Amino acid sequence: MFLIFSVVAIGLTNSSYSFGESEKQPQICASIVQNQLERDLVLALTFTSSTASPEDFNTQTQTLTFSEQNLMACANVTIEDDDFFENDESFTVRLNGNGNGPIVQFNDISEATVFIIDNDGNI
Numbered sequence: 170m171f172l173i174f175s176v177v178a179i180g181l182t183n184s185s186y187s188f189g190e191s192e193k194q195p196q197i198c199a200s201i202v203q204n205q206l207e208r209d210l211v212l213a214l215t216f217t218s219s220t221a222s223p224e225d226f227n228t229q230t231q232t233l234t235f236s237e238q239n240l241m242a243c244a245n246v247t248i249e250d251d252d253f254f255e256n257d258e259s260f261t262v263r264l265n266g267n268g269n270g271p272i273v274q275f276n277d278i279s280e281a282t283v284f285i286i287d288n289d290g291n292i
């Protein structure tokens with residue numbers, strides 16, 4: 170017999186983020202905006218290059234774990250503080266379900282653009 174879990178709505182906290190190149194521990198967070206969790210829920214946050222290249226930030230997929238007590242979960246983002254003069258660059262992050270746990274609906278912010286603000290001077 171299958172257990173029926175409630176539908177949970179989840180979204181990123183912003184549709185865009187801006188982080189300075191030398192920002193120490195930038196975070197991207199997602200929160201449950203509707204309904205409760207009956208058991209832990211693990212989602213993935215994936216990173217895709219846009220104008221920023223993989224040398225500019227950590228592209229490794231991160232996991233976000235939500236529980237009844239933690240309705241918000243955050244991923245740490247690592248940005249490479251290089252010494253190059255660059256335009257501001259961007260990449261995208263996307264929330265992905267893993268097929269387990271509650272039925273997850275992403276609200277309109279399932280994807281966000283992250284801007285890396287250069288700190289070496291503008292071209």
Ligand SMILES: [Ca+2]
Pocket residue numbers: 190191250251252253287288289
């Ligand atoms: Ca720099």
Ligand SMILES: [Ca+2]
Pocket residue numbers: 190250251252253254255287288289
């Ligand atoms: Ca730079």
